[in-house]
Amino acid sequence: MSYHLGPNQYGKAEVRLVTVTRDGDTHHLRDLTVSTALRGDLAATHLTGDNSAVVATDTQKNTVYAFAKQAPVDEIEDFALRLGRHFVDSFDQITGARITIEEHGWERIHVDRHPHHHAFARGSDERRTVTVTVSGDQYWIVAGLTDLVVLKTTGSEFHGYPKDEYTTLPETTDRILATAVTARWRYQTAEVKWSHTFLEIRKVLLETFAEKHSLSLQQTLYAMGAAVLEAHPEVAEIRLSMPNKHHFLVDLSPFGLENENEVYYAADRPYGLIEGGVVRDDAEDPGPAWS
Numbered sequence: 142m143s144y145h146l147g148p149n150q151y152g153k154a155e156v157r158l159v160t161v162t163r164d165g166d167t168h169h170l171r172d173l174t175v176s177t178a179l180r181g182d183l184a185a186t187h188l189t190g191d192n193s194a195v196v197a198t199d200t201q202k203n204t205v206y207a208f209a210k211q212a213p214v215d216e217i218e219d220f221a222l223r224l225g226r227h228f229v230d231s232f233d234q235i236t237g238a239r240i241t242i243e244e245h246g247w248e249r250i251h252v253d254r255h256p257h258h259h260a261f262a263r264g265s266d267e268r269r270t271v272t273v274t275v276s277g278d279q280y281w282i283v284a285g286l287t288d289l290v291v292l293k294t295t296g297s298e299f300h301g302y303p304k305d306e307y308t309t310l311p312e313t314t315d316r317i318l319a320t321a322v323t324a325r326w327r328y329q330t331a332e333v334k335w336s337h338t339f340l341e342i343r344k345v346l347l348e349t350f351a352e353k354h355s356l357s358l359q360q361t362l363y364a365m366g367a368a369v370l371e372a373h374p375e376v377a378e379i380r381l382s383m384p385n386k387h388h389f390l391v392d393l394s395p396f397g398l399e400n401e402n403e404v405y406y407a408a409d410r411p412y413g414l415i416e417g418g419v420v421r422d423d424a425e426d427p428g429p430a431w432s
Contacts, residue, residue: 150237175205218284221241222282239274265288286324290320291320295402296318321383369419379418385414
């Protein structure tokens with residue numbers, strides 16, 4: 142029998158980072174979860190326990206906090222790129238770094254219709270995300286969002302699918318369509334106004350979901366991805382994961398009542414999971430951006 146060490150990486154997962162920037166009486170809050178992963182000449186620690194090349198995960202955690210103090214966290218893409226470049230540039234044995242950040246949303250509380258200077262309420266479970274991969278002098282930036290929950294009460298059908306002895310799902314020409322969108326898009330350039338572009342892409346995703354008459358969630362997914370590429374030439378490709386949050390009509394006939402698409406129960410699980418991507422024909426090779 143023969144074998145060898147395969148691809149490997151290590152890092153500090155889910156470092157919780159909250160920063161407060163004070164602009165006079167007005168405070169600005171950022172709430173992030175940062176994960177680091179390093180790759181390189183690390184065989185010795187696996188094979189013999191020699192840790193001379195290992196940048197401790199605790200050191201990686203401390204670097205996140207120190208960098209947040211040394212320069213305000215403005216754009217999460219830039220913060221991730223700073224961290225990734227630091228690890229690759231500072232340690233000869235580290236040839237690659239992957240930094241993943243999720244941003245948790247807080248909304249400023251309004252008092253008498255005026256925004257409070259330093260009080261916030263937690264928003265939805267939706268998070269803005271970014272993953273930066275650094276390898277030598279190259280880098281790749283994949284931004285996105287997760288848990289963007291959307292629903293429309295009509296404008297969705299599902300029919301024409303194969304049927305066998307195990308098929309019980311009735312066809313429908315009018316149904317609730319609901320999902321929790323996870324979308325990640327790979328930029329072709331770093332010359333991007335990160336927050337502005339993020340908000341514009343999010344807007345395209347929402348508007349396309351709302352306006353596209355859907356014959357399947359797959360069709361909706363593709364339409365949303367294609368709309369992003371059409372509107373944003375700086376995006377090379379986009380990948381989406383969209384669970385079907387099923388809403389089933391309740392059978393009211395035992396009570397002598399008709400249910401004309403008015404009363405539903407929302408199923409928790411199991412659920413259909415639809416995943417796919419839309420890629421420009423002339424997109425550059427993604428390298429390790431996704432892996």
